[in-house]
Amino acid sequence: MRRLKVFKRLVIDSLDVMTHGSKKYHLWMALLTFIMLIGMYCYSIQLEEGLSVTGMTDRVSWGLYISNFTFLVGVAAAAVMLVMPTYVLKDIDFKQAVLIGEGLAVAALIMCLAFVVADMGGPSVLWHMIPGIGVFNFPNSMLTWDVIVLNGYLFLNITIPFYILFRHYQGKESKKSVYIPGAILSVFWAVGIHLVTAFLYQGLQARPFWNNALLGPRFLASAFAAGPALIILVLAIIRTYTAFKIEDKTLKKIAMVVTVAAQVNLIMLISELFKEFYAPTHHSESAYYLFFGLDGKTALLPWIWTAISMNVLATVILTFHKLRNNFKILFFACFLLFVAIWIEKGFGLIVPGFIPGPYGKIAEYTPTGIEIGVTIGIWAMGAFVFTILARTAIKIETGELRYKKKA
Amino acid sequence: MSDTNKKWFSLNLNSKHKQTSGSCGCGKTSGGCNSHKPKNEELNEQEFFDAAVDASIGEERRKDGFDQVFDVKMSRRSAFKKLTASLLIGAGAVNTSCSFIAGDETKEKAQIDWEEQFKGNYKLMNNDEKKATVDRLVRSYQLRTGKTISMSSQNAEEDVLFGYAFNISKCQGYMDCVNACVEENNQDRSSQMQYIRIHEMKDGKGFNFNEADDNYYHEVPAEGHFYMGTQCFHCDNPPCVDVCPVQATWREDDGLVVIDYDWCVGCRYCMAACPYDGRRFNWSKPEVPENEINKNQHYLGNRLRKKGVMEKCTFCVQRSRKGKNPACVEACPTGARIFGNLLDPNSTIRWVLENKKVFRLKEDLGTEPKFWYFMD
Numbered sequence: 199m200r201r202l203k204v205f206k207r208l209v210i211d212s213l214d215v216m217t218h219g220s221k222k223y224h225l226w227m228a229l230l231t232f233i234m235l236i237g238m239y240c241y242s243i244q245l246e247e248g249l250s251v252t253g254m255t256d257r258v259s260w261g262l263y264i265s266n267f268t269f270l271v272g273v274a275a276a277a278v279m280l281v282m283p284t285y286v287l288k289d290i291d292f293k294q295a296v297l298i299g300e301g302l303a304v305a306a307l308i309m310c311l312a313f314v315v316a317d318m319g320g321p322s323v324l325w326h327m328i329p330g331i332g333v334f335n336f337p338n339s340m341l342t343w344d345v346i347v348l349n350g351y352l353f354l355n356i357t358i359p360f361y362i363l364f365r366h367y368q369g370k371e372s373k374k375s376v377y378i379p380g381a382i383l384s385v386f387w388a389v390g391i392h393l394v395t396a397f398l399y400q401g402l403q404a405r406p407f408w409n410n411a412l413l414g415p416r417f418l419a420s421a422f423a424a425g426p427a428l429i430i431l432v433l434a435i436i437r438t439y440t441a442f443k444i445e446d447k448t449l450k451k452i453a454m455v456v457t458v459a460a461q462v463n464l465i466m467l468i469s470e471l472f473k474e475f476y477a478p479t480h481h482s483e484s485a486y487y488l489f490f491g492l493d494g495k496t497a498l499l500p501w502i503w504t505a506i507s508m509n510v511l512a513t514v515i516l517t518f519h520k521l522r523n524n525f526k527i528l529f530f531a532c533f534l535l536f537v538a539i540w541i542e543k544g545f546g547l548i549v550p551g552f553i554p555g556p557y558g559k560i561a562e563y564t565p566t567g568i569e570i571g572v573t574i575g576i577w578a579m580g581a582f583v584f585t586i587l588a589r590t591a592i593k594i595e596t597g598e599l600r601y602k603k604k605a
Numbered sequence: 606m607s608d609t610n611k612k613w614f615s616l617n618l619n620s621k622h623k624q625t626s627g628s629c630g631c632g633k634t635s636g637g638c639n640s641h642k643p644k645n646e647e648l649n650e651q652e653f654f655d656a657a658v659d660a661s662i663g664e665e666r667r668k669d670g671f672d673q674v675f676d677v678k679m680s681r682r683s684a685f686k687k688l689t690a691s692l693l694i695g696a697g698a699v700n701t702s703c704s705f706i707a708g709d710e711t712k713e714k715a716q717i718d719w720e721e722q723f724k725g726n727y728k729l730m731n732n733d734e735k736k737a738t739v740d741r742l743v744r745s746y747q748l749r750t751g752k753t754i755s756m757s758s759q760n761a762e763e764d765v766l767f768g769y770a771f772n773i774s775k776c777q778g779y780m781d782c783v784n785a786c787v788e789e790n791n792q793d794r795s796s797q798m799q800y801i802r803i804h805e806m807k808d809g810k811g812f813n814f815n816e817a818d819d820n821y822y823h824e825v826p827a828e829g830h831f832y833m834g835t836q837c838f839h840c841d842n843p844p845c846v847d848v849c850p851v852q853a854t855w856r857e858d859d860g861l862v863v864i865d866y867d868w869c870v871g872c873r874y875c876m877a878a879c880p881y882d883g884r885r886f887n888w889s890k891p892e893v894p895e896n897e898i899n900k901n902q903h904y905l906g907n908r909l910r911k912k913g914v915m916e917k918c919t920f921c922v923q924r925s926r927k928g929k930n931p932a933c934v935e936a937c938p939t940g941a942r943i944f945g946n947l948l949d950p951n952s953t954i955r956w957v958l959e960n961k962k963v964f965r966l967k968e969d970l971g972t973e974p975k976f977w978y979f980m981d
Binding site: 248250317334335339345403405552557 | 879
């Protein structure tokens with residue numbers, strides 16, 4: 199009973215925290231709300247007219263939505279790079295950052311689910327996918343695996359931080375015996391979500407561009423580069439605008455993770471390029487389209503070369519200790535890396551899978567305004583969710599928000 | 606419901622000889638369902654069509670106001686149907702029971718919509734449930750448009766496995782198959798959806814799909830070219846079936862790979878998984894002009910689709926399960942297309958497989974298509 203009472207108080211207190219703040223905070227939230235409303239408007243048009251308002255066709259049947267979904271699964275999985283050192287290896291330096299990382303994972307997962315729903319032709323019959331009520335094609339369909347791992351990971355990333363914050367809210371220490379098993383589970387689970395998402399594509403013999411054994415590992419490497427890079431940027435912002443203390447040491451350690459992952463990612467990229475272009479086969483055509491264009495169709499060329507050069511530049515910067523330890527340069531490199539991998543693991547991966555088509559047809563894909571509107575709206579929703587979560591967590595962690603503290 | 610030979614629901618309004626007097630498929634004995642025209646036996650198809658157009662307003666000429674709703678004789682079946690309908694719980698039922706002003710038909714429509722929204726997967730239905738959903742869809746169409754369609758839920762027959770062969774030497778690229786397919790299967794006219802693609806290839810280049818044109822608009826046969834058609838190959842090991850998260854697509858016992866349009870969630874994973882470009886998606890609401898709708902339908906085949914679901918070639922399940930050839934085979938002027946039962950040793954398709962040098966596309970993928978190519 200007491201717990202319920204505390205919980206009720208926590209909800210009221212955090213609502214209070216969410217709705218009160220500086221002018222900048224209100225402006226930020228108003229901006230996000232505005233973008234979300236635009237996104238909802240675009241989505242309402244899509245619901246009314248059907249997916250024909252997007253740039254997708256029978257030739258390229260997945261586009262911006264699934265690209266962003268794929269990328270964001272990686273961002274969500276990256277939280278593990280903070281969870282593992284903190285809870286499992288007991289590295290104190292990560293402790294401050296871990297709650298933020300988990301909040302980011304929650305926001306990323308919610309965005310993932312939103313992107314999948316936005317991509318569905320029949321959102322009104324989505325209950326067909328709920329195990330027990332609908333028909334769940336498990337274990338045959340990798341998509342059902344993905345439903346399980348994503349929702350499971352979302353559950354883990356909500357419950358563990360919630361338990362810790364709930365204890366801190368009451369001024370108590372959290373019990374290790376309660377959250378450590380969950381934390382260890384979430385480490386494996388994080389690898390699982392990204393590997394399963396890679397298998398979604400990797401398992402299709404129809405699409406040679408995806409059907410290669412390196413896809414899964416490369417997903418992991420790029421995720422562990424892009425995700426922590428985003429975490430560094432977010433921590434930098436939080437450290438500037440709030441009272442939340444984040445040591446330089448913490449940022450430097452995360453930067454180390456980013457560096458190693460980016461290097462591994464680059465090695466894998468070279469391996470992939472070598473395989474596609476040293477002895478090109480019929481199956482290399484998608485890669486040719488992506489990197490050089492086919493038949494004068496070159497829509498992805500500027501994107502992928504921007505991504506590759508940003509990727510290489512960022513990795514080189516991160517590799518040198520001197521450059522990496524300079525925070526301004528570090529943030530710049532993280533930004534480059536994040537954008538580069540968003541392009542590369544987003545539409546740089548999804549779109550060429552469909553081009554050329556099964557019979558060699560080259561039909562290009564360009565997203566429409568409505569599609570972009572929905573996409574930006576979902577990103578705004580992610581930022582909104584994260585802001586709320588982070589704000590509450592920070593207030594509790596800094597001790598401003600305590601059970602029965604204020605009158 | 607007079608024809609006892611058939612195990613599936615059929616109104617048979619288009620066929621002259623099977624029409625009997627008495628009750629009609631919708632269960633009403635009087636003219637309430639608009640499908641009853643006393644002179645139906647003498648009508649040919651065109652006349653019937655005109656009569657059907659007239660049907661919805663014709664009713665109101667004879668009856669007016671109160672009578673339209675209440676002057677309806679009820680058979681035991683329809684009375685029972687109404688009774689069960691009113692006993693059902695849920696929002697649809699609440700909606701139905703709460704609206705005192707709404708007419709009989711509005712209530713029935715709401716009831717049908719409700720039951721259709723929350724029905725199960727066709728693959729897992731027993732024969733009674735299959736018949737029930739087909740009945741609902743026919744009735745729903747009747748309520749909406751005043752016209753009657755015939756929809757079948759005929760199951761696969763035993764000892765039948767459908768296969769297809771394509772004679773590359775004979776095909777001249779006339780595309781009669783494509784047009785026949787579009788008409789037979791009620792495909793969306795506005796997006797010009799086509800299940801069949803005819804690839805125009807250059808002589809001397811072999812089967813080079815990269816240089817082939819599957820969207821030509823010129824006189825055929827074009828000099829120095831040969832033609833090859835592709836469609837859904839009804840693989841025996843279909844990748845599209847494995848990947849569907851909700852089992853909305855599956856392989857029937859007679860080898861047809863089919864889709865339950867009402868169960869599909871529209872994720873398009875099957876489309877990504879198909880190596881043969883065999884699947885199509887309804888990007889917007891499919892449109893078929895009312896007078897072009899093929900009213901002889903099958904639940905798994907050419908019934909009208911909605912937006913946001915997958916569809917594909919079914920080897921014209923509505924025809925093939927009645928022992929007829931698919932529309933493309935019938936329409937082909939050159940005889941390039943051969944269809945039949947692979948388990949029947951005397952069938953033409955078996956003769957082709959045994960006597961011609963046949964091959965299949967992308968055999969290395971292990972999908973085992975039931976669609977063979979050969980040359981004279």
